[in-house]
Amino acid sequence: MITILMLIIQVILVLLIAPFVTGLIRWFKARLQGRQGASPLLMYFALLTTLKKEHVISASRSWMFRFVPFMVLGVAVFLALSLPLVFSDGGIAHVDLFVLAGVLALSSVFLVFGGLDAATAFGGMGASREMTLAALIEPAVLTTFAAFATVAGSASVQSLFGQGMTALTHPALLLSFSALILITLAENARYPVDNPATHLELTMVHEAMVLEYSGPYLAMLEYASSIKLTVFLLVLGNLVWIKPEMYLDAPTIGLGVLGVLVSVCVGSFVLALLESSMAKMRFFRMQEYMSIAFFLALSGLILILVV
Amino acid sequence: MLWLSENILFASLLFTVLSGVIALGGRALVFHKLSQILLVVSGILGLSASFKIFLAPERGLQILVEFAEFSPVFQLDLFGAIFFSLISFVSILCAIYARPYVRSYQETYHVPSLNALVAAFVLGMQIVILSHSTLAFMTGWEVMSIASFFLVLSDRSQSAIRAALLYLVMTHLGAAALLAAFLLLSQGSLFIDFSTLASMAWIAPSWLLWTCFGLFFFGFGSKAGIAPFHVWLPEAHPAAPSHISAFMSGVMLKVAIYGFLRVLLFILPPIGTGASLVVLGVGLLTALYGVLYAVVDRDFKRTLAFSSIENIGLIFAMIGMAFFAADRGLDGLYQTAIVAAVFFTIAHALFKTGLFLVSGVVVRAVHTRNIEMMGGLAKRLPGLSISFCVLALAAASLPPFGPFFGEWIFFQGLLQSFSTTSPLVSAVLIFTFALLALVGGLAIFAMVKLFALSMLAEPRGKEVHELPASGELLSIGVCAVAVLVLGIYAPTVLTLIGGVSLTASPVELAVGSATIQPSLILWLLIGCVFLVWVGRRLVSRVEHEREYHGWDCGQPINASMEYTATAFSAPIRFFFRLILRTKKQIETRPVAATNPWIVSHTSTLNLRSIWMDYGYIPAGRFLLGTAQHVKRIQSGNVRFYLLLIFVTLILTLWIAL
Numbered sequence: 018m019i020t021i022l023m024l025i026i027q028v029i030l031v032l033l034i035a036p037f038v039t040g041l042i043r044w045f046k047a048r049l050q051g052r053q054g055a056s057p058l059l060m061y062f063a064l065l066t067t068l069k070k071e072h073v074i075s076a077s078r079s080w081m082f083r084f085v086p087f088m089v090l091g092v093a094v095f096l097a098l099s100l101p102l103v104f105s106d107g108g109i110a111h112v113d114l115f116v117l118a119g120v121l122a123l124s125s126v127f128l129v130f131g132g133l134d135a136a137t138a139f140g141g142m143g144a145s146r147e148m149t150l151a152a153l154i155e156p157a158v159l160t161t162f163a164a165f166a167t168v169a170g171s172a173s174v175q176s177l178f179g180q181g182m183t184a185l186t187h188p189a190l191l192l193s194f195s196a197l198i199l200i201t202l203a204e205n206a207r208y209p210v211d212n213p214a215t216h217l218e219l220t221m222v223h224e225a226m227v228l229e230y231s232g233p234y235l236a237m238l239e240y241a242s243s244i245k246l247t248v249f250l251l252v253l254g255n256l257v258w259i260k261p262e263m264y265l266d267a268p269t270i271g272l273g274v275l276g277v278l279v280s281v282c283v284g285s286f287v288l289a290l291l292e293s294s295m296a297k298m299r300f301f302r303m304q305e306y307m308s309i310a311f312f313l314a315l316s317g318l319i320l321i322l323v324v
Numbered sequence: 325m326l327w328l329s330e331n332i333l334f335a336s337l338l339f340t341v342l343s344g345v346i347a348l349g350g351r352a353l354v355f356h357k358l359s360q361i362l363l364v365v366s367g368i369l370g371l372s373a374s375f376k377i378f379l380a381p382e383r384g385l386q387i388l389v390e391f392a393e394f395s396p397v398f399q400l401d402l403f404g405a406i407f408f409s410l411i412s413f414v415s416i417l418c419a420i421y422a423r424p425y426v427r428s429y430q431e432t433y434h435v436p437s438l439n440a441l442v443a444a445f446v447l448g449m450q451i452v453i454l455s456h457s458t459l460a461f462m463t464g465w466e467v468m469s470i471a472s473f474f475l476v477l478s479d480r481s482q483s484a485i486r487a488a489l490l491y492l493v494m495t496h497l498g499a500a501a502l503l504a505a506f507l508l509l510s511q512g513s514l515f516i517d518f519s520t521l522a523s524m525a526w527i528a529p530s531w532l533l534w535t536c537f538g539l540f541f542f543g544f545g546s547k548a549g550i551a552p553f554h555v556w557l558p559e560a561h562p563a564a565p566s567h568i569s570a571f572m573s574g575v576m577l578k579v580a581i582y583g584f585l586r587v588l589l590f591i592l593p594p595i596g597t598g599a600s601l602v603v604l605g606v607g608l609l610t611a612l613y614g615v616l617y618a619v620v621d622r623d624f625k626r627t628l629a630f631s632s633i634e635n636i637g638l639i640f641a642m643i644g645m646a647f648f649a650a651d652r653g654l655d656g657l658y659q660t661a662i663v664a665a666v667f668f669t670i671a672h673a674l675f676k677t678g679l680f681l682v683s684g685v686v687v688r689a690v691h692t693r694n695i696e697m698m699g700g701l702a703k704r705l706p707g708l709s710i711s712f713c714v715l716a717l718a719a720a721s722l723p724p725f726g727p728f729f730g731e732w733i734f735f736q737g738l739l740q741s742f743s744t745t746s747p748l749v750s751a752v753l754i755f756t757f758a759l760l761a762l763v764g765g766l767a768i769f770a771m772v773k774l775f776a777l778s779m780l781a782e783p784r785g786k787e788v789h790e791l792p793a794s795g796e797l798l799s800i801g802v803c804a805v806a807v808l809v810l811g812i813y814a815p816t817v818l819t820l821i822g823g824v825s826l827t828a829s830p831v832e833l834a835v836g837s838a839t840i841q842p843s844l845i846l847w848l849l850i851g852c853v854f855l856v857w858v859g860r861r862l863v864s865r866v867e868h869e870r871e872y873h874g875w876d877c878g879q880p881i882n883a884s885m886e887y888t889a890t891a892f893s894a895p896i897r898f899f900f901r902l903i904l905r906t907k908k909q910i911e912t913r914p915v916a917a918t919n920p921w922i923v924s925h926t927s928t929l930n931l932r933s934i935w936m937d938y939g940y941i942p943a944g945r946f947l948l949g950t951a952q953h954v955k956r957i958q959s960g961n962v963r964f965y966l967l968l969i970f971v972t973l974i975l976t977l978w979i980a981l
Contacts, residue, residue: 072869077782079702079709087860091853098852109848111841115732119723120849122765126722126772133887134702136781137874141887144776148769149895155765156758159735163757167742172838229874233864237856304899315758322743322750 023263024098026270027107030277031097031251035243036060038250038281045289060243067236075229077136085131086230086237092124093244101179102251103273104263108179113172114162118155121204124245125151128238132226143225146300150210150222153307154203157196160314164193167321184256189320194256196314199306201249205242208291209298210306220297247281250288254280333373333400334387336412337450339366344443348436356426359439363419363446370412370450377405378820387454397517398454403589406666406821407582408453410673413806414574415446417799418567421681424793425567428688433478433565441478445471445571449579457517458506465502465583469495469547472576475568476560487559494556498546502583505539508532509591522591533592537599540587547580549633550640551610552935557633558617562625562693566684569625573632574677578669581639585665588647597651601752604644608756610637611763616900618770620893620931624693625683627774628676631719634767635672638760639665642734645756649741652749660737660835663823668730670817671718671810675727678715678803679774682708685792685800686778690785695774695889700783707797709779711804716775718807720768724846726810729833731764733826736835766896773892782883812843890929905932 040060047054075082100117101108125147132144162177168187169176176182184194203210206223216224227238254276261272298306343362349355373385381402400408422442426435448471451464473495477488509525509532510516516524525533546553561569588595614633621627646661685708686701687693702709718725738757744750792800810817815827828834832841874881897906907930915922957968 068864073872074869075874076871077700077874079700079780080706081702081709081713081780087853087856090856091849094852094855095848099848109844111839111844112848113736113838113840115728115735116723116840116845119721119728122720122768123717123722126717126720126768129772130776130780133776134780135874136699136883136886137876137881138885138887139876140874141781141892145887145892145895148772148892149899152765152769152896153762153899155768156761159761159764160758163739163742166739170837172736172739232869233860236864237860300895301898303895311758315754318742318754319751322754323747 019263019265022265023104023107024109026273027103028094028098030274031102031244031247032094034277034281035240035247036064038247038285039243041282041285042246042289042292045286046293049289049293064236064240067231067239068233070232072232072234074231075135075137078134078229081130082134082229083234085127085134086234086241088127089124089131090237090241090244092120092127093241093248095120096248097244099174100248100252101175101255101260102248103260103277104269105179105255105260106175106262108175110173110175112174114159114166114174114177115172117174118158118162121158122151122155124241128223128226131230131238135229137229139225139228143222143228146222147226150203150303150307153304154200154310157307157310157314158200158204160311160318161193161196161200164190164314164318164321167318178252178255179260182256183259187321187324189317189324190256192313192317192320194253196310196317197253197256199310199313201253202291203306203310205246205249207246207288209295210303212297222300250284251277251280254284329373329376330385330387332369332376333385333454336366336369336373337387337447337454339363339369340443340447340450342366344440344447347439347443351436353427356435356439357423359443360419360423363443364416366446367412367416367419371409371416373400374405374409374412377402378409381405381822397457397460398451399456400454402822403586404453404582406670407578408450410578410670411446411449411453411575414571414673414677417677417681417802418442418570420795421570421684421799422567424795425684425688426565428790429565438475438478438565441471441474442568442571445475445568445576449575452579453582456519457515458510458521459514461583462499462503462506462514465499468576468579469499472564472568472572475572476564478565478568479563481563484563487556487563491556491560494546494553498543498553500543501539501546502543505536505543508539509536518586518591525591526593533595534599537592537595540584540592541603544580544584544587545606545640548577548584548636548640549610550606550636551613551633552939554610554614554633555933555935555940558621558626558629558933561629561632561680562623566625566680566687569628569683570677570680573629573680574673577632577636578673581636581643581665581669585643585662588643589662594650595647597648600644600647600651602644604641604648604752604756607637607640607642607644608759608763610634611641612637612759613903615763615766615770616896616904617931617933619766619773619896620904620906622695622889622931624686624695624698624774624778625680626693627695627770628679628683631679631767631770632672632676634763634770635668635676638731638763639669639672641756641760642668645734645738645753648749648752652744652746654741654744654749656836657737657741659823659825660733663818663821663826664730664734664737666821667733667814667818667823668727670821671726671730671807674803674806674810675715675718675725678711678800678807679719681796681800681803682712682715685796688790689788689792690783691789692785695777697785698778698783699781699785699883699886700779701788702779704788705792708792708800711797711800712775712779714804714808715800716771718804718811720771721764722768724808724811724842724849726807726814729811729814729840729842731760732840733833733835735760736838740836740838769893769896773889777887777889777892781886784883784886784888808846812846814842903934905934905937906930907932 040057044054044057099109099112129144129148132140165177166172184190211222212220343359347359384399384401386399448468455461473492477484549557614630618630642665649657721727828839832839909928911926
């Protein structure tokens with residue numbers, strides 16, 4: 018009973034703060050680049066406005082076009098539900114790292130379907146790039162998670178990203194943690210893999226795929242990427258400081274919520290700092306980025322077994 | 325009760341034969357229809373006989389025991405029943421599919437002989453699974469090989485004949501190796517049964533075992549499509565009619581795996597570290613090579629063929645890992661990997677059969693196998709596209725479908741054995757883990773390319789010519805449902821096939837300390853999507869929508885601006901250019917002599933096969949060159965030829981004595 022209650026708290030909290038995180042990153046970025054910046058709460062208004070707008074549907078679409086937003090947002094909700102984000106023993110015990118990797122790939126696959134179904138050159142280009150990134154990041158994702166699982170002694174996401182394990186539990190985990198940061202950037206279409214702020218065909222990956230979506234569907238896709246980013250920041254946060262174990266009283270819940278807020282604020286700031294201080298990589302150099310992520314993860318795993 | 329089951333098993337064989345005999349009745353469609361119905365009956369009987377074994381695995385079924393001198397020639401044990409049920413299941417689906425499918429190709433194929441050959445093919449595979457003696461095994465193997473050879477060239481086109489001849493050569497090299505290995509092991513006796521063979525193998529000298537292992541590996545590996553003996557596979561699968569491709573990829577490759585496992589598990593003594601590392605290494609190489617070509621190929625059925633090569637590589641890697649673990653004393657990993665290999669084999673039979681059946685419908689609808697000319701089929705054929713989507717996601721090993729849980733078992737097994745005492749073992753495990761993760765990622769790419777570019781967006785080619793019939797859709801739909809059911813009921817399936825140790829409860833899989841509940845994952849996903857659907861209903865009430873063409877910088881848009889399969893896989897081609905060695909040529913020709921800027925460009929992109937270019941073609945050239953030299957002794961002088969014959973005779977006698 019308490020587990021279900023805590024799960025509901027977690028899902029509601031993550032779904033509530035997700036647009037704020039996206040807005041916060043934009044605000045931090047603007048500040049760091051010397052601009053005034055829009056309010057971090059702008060994203061809520063943007064989503065609500067988009068929800069009320071009319072659909073303009075590409076004449077070329079099939080049933081897939083309409084199914085994609087539901088699937089992608091569904092997977093985002095799945096992530097918000099199953100990972101231990103607010104309490105260290107939250108989430109769903111049955112979800113393990115392979116399910117997590119598979120579900121992340123599932124969301125990429127459906128985004129790609131949506132991009133291709135619009136039948137424009139932009140959609141196809143974004144889809145091709147996204148699929149390449151998703152395919153090449155897969156070994157890094159599995160190897161990184163495997164390193165955490167080896168230290169935790171279990172493959173369940175609860176023991177990977179909760180239950181008192183931080184990146185300092187084992188010295189080699191620092192390498193895996195760095196790999197996880199690279200994976201976070203790649204999975205969430207951030208610098209240096211993708212530029213989330215442009216609509217220029219040379220640079221965009223994620224935005225190109227959702228170009229043909231409008232109205233509520235666009236809102237759903239934008240919301241899904243906000244949730245995914247929030248979840249990743251919270252997971253990274255989990256590996257830096259320890260969250261409280263779940264217990265049904267006000268201080269514990271307050272502590273959990275506070276931890277979440279601190280995580281996303283610090284995470285957003287670091288992400289904005291990273292994005293303001295580096296350039297986007299050329300797409301055809303992406304294999305270097307992926308190799309770095311993979312070899313960081315691999316050396317982390319090997320070090321754990323050697324030390 | 326046992327008596328009844330044995331009769332059912334025998335009846336299954338009998339109905340297969342009958343199906344072939346009826347098919348030869350004539351060109352009238354009634355014979356075609358009857359033949360398929362008989363094949364369905366044979367399949368249903370075969371399935372029920374297999375299920376008898378699944379439910380009571382202690383006693384095998386024996387048939388034809390009255391032929392005492394060959395006894396026990398034909399028997400079905402639990403291990404055989406797994407594969408026998410696959411053959412039966414796929415032949416039911418293919419027969420239902422073939423009834424309308426072959427009818428629409430009446431002019432191309434000679435229908436009576438096609439159906440008779442299909443029956444012979446199925447019978448050959450059934451005999452291979454049932455036989456427990458060298459002679460029967462090799463007979464079944466040859467019936468299967470020769471029938472499938474004729475099936476590959478059933479459309480009698482030049483390219484099909486070339487593909488079939490290549491297949492014939494490869495398959496007979498393999499069969500020769502198998503025969504040699506069996507004869508070496510049994511010291512020349514062809515009538516020996518497998519249990520006697522096993523006892524002889526246990527006392528055989530190690531050099532003999534090594535030779536036999538090599539021959540078996542080549543024989544079964546070349547049939548299964550292991551690199552570098554896979555070259556026939558991407559030629560033969562596309563050339564054959566689609567339900568035959570489904571048979572070949574869905575079951576025939578599995579029969580090869582069955583043979584390999586039968587020999588390794590029941591006949592040969594445990595193979596050492598070296599041999600298991602060879603199997604593992606070749607398996608990984610095959611998987612990587614197959615998946616890369618599956619990503620870049622532009623032919624619908626060739627993509628599927630390369631994907632089969634990848635999956636076979638994965639299964640061989642699992643087998644190699646299992647024996648490596650056994651040799652290193654990791655008993656848990658040994659069991660896990662063997663069960664994972666068998667489970668993944670079952671999953672592969674289901675989804676690959678489905679995908680090849682889809683390919684038949686798609687190719688007939690657009691009159692080409694080229695993915696560049698497809699697209700837009702999801703609008704015209706929504707039912708087909710939903711089944712295809714499920715099958716493609718399953719083939720990409722994504723949750724919550726069957727293949728995902730096969731890989732899950734294997735990966736969990738690897739993960740939990742990482743911290744073994746020996747660093748060398750850990751290194752092998754980690755290397756396998758990382759490489760298979762890369763292969764898994766690329767497999768998703770290949771399947772997304774196949775589905776999305778053929779089904780979604782605007783049609784790039786001509787109109788849809790022929791819509792699928794209900795029988796075809798039924799078979800494909802059953803495959804799609806089967807991969808999902810295999811996923812959700814994975815624990816039940818494992819219990820039936822003897823992998824009870826990998827289940828924690830009737831609904832949970834367990835590897836070591838890790839457990840997973842497949843149905844929970846499915847319901848969570850469905851629940852989340854449903855939640856989103858409800859949320860969307862509650863929050864936004866926008867019902868009106870406007871249809872408009874896609875945005876392409878303000879210019880009118882048409883299907884030629886869409887991404888093609890070549891463009892879609894371009895990044896992978898670029899990143900793996902050192903392995904793929906694609907040849908890209910752009911030719912520039914001036915159009916007007918006066919203006920150097922007005923030119924026409926022609927671009928050609930050749931996908932090369934490195935094995936063909938650096939292996940088979942030089943080897944063939946070398947052989948032909950040597951033959952040229954040998955020709956010198958053929959002077960046309962009869963006396964010289966007589967001398968040669970005499971010398972040969974002397975030499976033969978000398979060697980023989």
